[in-house]
Amino acid sequence: DTAVSQTPKYLVTQMGNDKSIKCEQNLGHDTMYWYKQDSKKFLKIMFSYNNKELIINETVPNRFSPKSPDKAHLNLHINSLELGDSAVYFCASSNRPNYGYTFGSGTRLTVV
Amino acid sequence: KNEVEQSPQNLTAQEGEFITINCSYSVGISALHWLQQHPGGGIVSLFMLSSGKKKHGRLIATINIQEKHSSLHITASHPRDSAVYICAPDNTDKLIFGTGTRLQVFP
Numbered sequence: 001d002t003a004v005s006q007t008p009k010y011l012v013t014q015m016g017n018d019k020s021i022k023c024e025q026n027l028g029h030d031t032m033y034w035y036k037q038d039s040k041k042f043l044k045i046m047f048s049y050n051n052k053e054l055i056i057n058e059t060v061p062n063r064f065s066p067k068s069p070d071k072a073h074l075n076l077h078i079n080s081l082e083l084g085d086s087a088v089y090f091c092a093s094s095n096r097p098n099y100g101y102t103f104g105s106g107t108r109l110t111v112v
Numbered sequence: 113k114n115e116v117e118q119s120p121q122n123l124t125a126q127e128g129e130f131i132t133i134n135c136s137y138s139v140g141i142s143a144l145h146w147l148q149q150h151p152g153g154g155i156v157s158l159f160m161l162s163s164g165k166k167k168h169g170r171l172i173a174t175i176n177i178q179e180k181h182s183s184l185h186i187t188a189s190h191p192r193d194s195a196v197y198i199c200a201p202d203n204t205d206k207l208i209f210g211t212g213t214r215l216q217v218f219p
Contacts, residue, residue, distance in 0.1 A: 041149075042212075045207060048205065048206060055205060056205055090155060100157040101145065101147075102157065103157070105153070105154050106153050108153075
């Protein structure tokens, strides 16, 4: 019974392609996030959504577009993939402000 | 200077040792989180603190809001504690992550 599930777990694709990563949470949390972990293992927020509304958009290229059809889902679509997009992308959810975060298992994206 | 500084960056211990990981931050926070990332890559939330001290099993986390400092302690460390531990102050709307402390505990 996975609380925050991401698919796919691994994604290998060529430069220039468009890809999507899906995230679903069954915790009833109001807020969902996308984080990027680079090759040096440093985590940084990309987006957050609260009840389907965009709250944070952290200087992410326009090629990245999050979509939240409902508060249980937050998908990440990436256009025109570049080598520098290779990273692990984590989805997470929380019931702010007084609750902890639950993370998905991550999606390792490799752009070749 | 980074908004979140963790020390040490790497830590090696023998099984049974007492471990301390430190975190200093410069931003205003509503809470501070300690996260654990295992070699397999998954991230688990260990603690959320806004004041004082919390204990869960062999793990203890403390925070001093005035000094903008938090510590994570592991008592009687075990090889299964080997992981990266990440301090993440919650800056109202978002987490700001430290660079992590890589802990290896040897039998």
